[in-house]
Amino acid sequence: MNWVAWDKTIGPVEYGGLGFGSLRDANLAMLAKWWWRFKTEKNGLWRRIVWAVHHRSREWNDIPVKVSLPGPWKSIHSVRQSLLYANIDLHQDFSAVVCGGNNVFFWLDKWLDQLPLYVKFPALFKEESEKQCMVADRCVRGSPGLILSWAWSRPVLGSEAADQLQLLLVMLEGWASSVGSDIWKWRHEKDGKFSVSSVKKLLSSVNRVRPEQIFEWNNWVPKKIGIVAWRAEMERLPTKWALARRNIPVQNQFCVFCGDYEETCDHVFVSCHFAQTIWQNLAAWCMIPPIIAFGINDLLTLHVSSSASRKKRKVIHALVLVTFWSIWKSRNEVVFRQLIPNTTRNLDEIKSMTFLWVKSRSKVASLSWEEWSHFNLSTLI
Numbered sequence: 001m002n003w004v005a006w007d008k009t010i011g012p013v014e015y016g017g018l019g020f021g022s023l024r025d026a027n028l029a030m031l032a033k034w035w036w037r038f039k040t041e042k043n044g045l046w047r048r049i050v051w052a053v054h055h056r057s058r059e060w061n062d063i064p065v066k067v068s069l070p071g072p073w074k075s076i077h078s079v080r081q082s083l084l085y086a087n088i089d090l091h092q093d094f095s096a097v098v099c100g101g102n103n104v105f106f107w108l109d110k111w112l113d114q115l116p117l118y119v120k121f122p123a124l125f126k127e128e129s130e131k132q133c134m135v136a137d138r139c140v141r142g143s144p145g146l147i148l149s150w151a152w153s154r155p156v157l158g159s160e161a162a163d164q165l166q167l168l169l170v171m172l173e174g175w176a177s178s179v180g181s182d183i184w185k186w187r188h189e190k191d192g193k194f195s196v197s198s199v200k201k202l203l204s205s206v207n208r209v210r211p212e213q214i215f216e217w218n219n220w221v222p223k224k225i226g227i228v229a230w231r232a233e234m235e236r237l238p239t240k241w242a243l244a245r246r247n248i249p250v251q252n253q254f255c256v257f258c259g260d261y262e263e264t265c266d267h268v269f270v271s272c273h274f275a276q277t278i279w280q281n282l283a284a285w286c287m288i289p290p291i292i293a294f295g296i297n298d299l300l301t302l303h304v305s306s307s308a309s310r311k312k313r314k315v316i317h318a319l320v321l322v323t324f325w326s327i328w329k330s331r332n333e334v335v336f337r338q339l340i341p342n343t344t345r346n347l348d349e350i351k352s353m354t355f356l357w358v359k360s361r362s363k364v365a366s367l368s369w370e371e372w373s374h375f376n377l378s379t380l381i
């Protein structure tokens, strides 16, 4: 039974999710990559084939498609529409920084202006005799100034085209090229590098609100251990109280440890004397002040306020997560296997399991059980 909304589960960690990402987002991002490749891999054979099949000589487009032709390129092309809601426009978001000018189309690519020149100067583009020319074919940096070489389809330009040429010349004057290779930029990353994960990140953050408190994961314990605390913090574990709220019949709603209070996450992990006994014993063992917690969040942020070293704080955080897992496991053993709860058993389990995980995952192989049992973490620090 899934008690956490799927949308929340797939959300990014910084928005309180598990960071799985949705399959749909992954697929869209993979398709978007083909736009990037179409722009940057000018000499690819596949690109030339797509161009030959989809380009119409009467209708210029920097990414051509014949919608009447079914097939993968059509779905790649239509991905643009699906990404607009995330403020991604594949027609707009790639641009070139021209250096040598050998990998950027003069007219068809976006480099000098917010628009490709074939869109900005349509009358002039009409007069171009070689519409797929590179920037380097039309202008190279000389010393001083630019060396321009045009190839118009007729000796005298029409008046509209001539006006546009004047504007283009002004723009070219202000253009500063440099030596080296052309660089393609993706608008959404500071370094301009396009990646599938960049698109996925943009898609997964749409319409999500950052929660005030971001759940902190800890890679020294397995993810499934942290998930108990992550769900508890959102009151999303199937406690008797939660079951009753969802109209699932339960015999009673009392806590299985004390029998006195309603079984909510807050009670089971924080205020129940069973949990309290474990927390106080743990605090004594870690040599930290007695734990005073009014809610689950106080436990999850316990390590933050500690004055211990960074690694020791991470160990304390790991212990807290393992304790959540251990308490919930005992709760289920009482419910489903009628075991008698015993805080000593939990404490032994918390110490030994955390030792194994921290030892293997923190890459501190020298940590011995002897040191650990006295909470002597000098090898960690």
Ligand SMILES: [Zn+2]
Residues within 6 Å of the ligand: 255, 256, 257, 258, 259, 260, 261, 267, 268, 271, 272, 273, 274
């Ligand atoms: Zn209780």
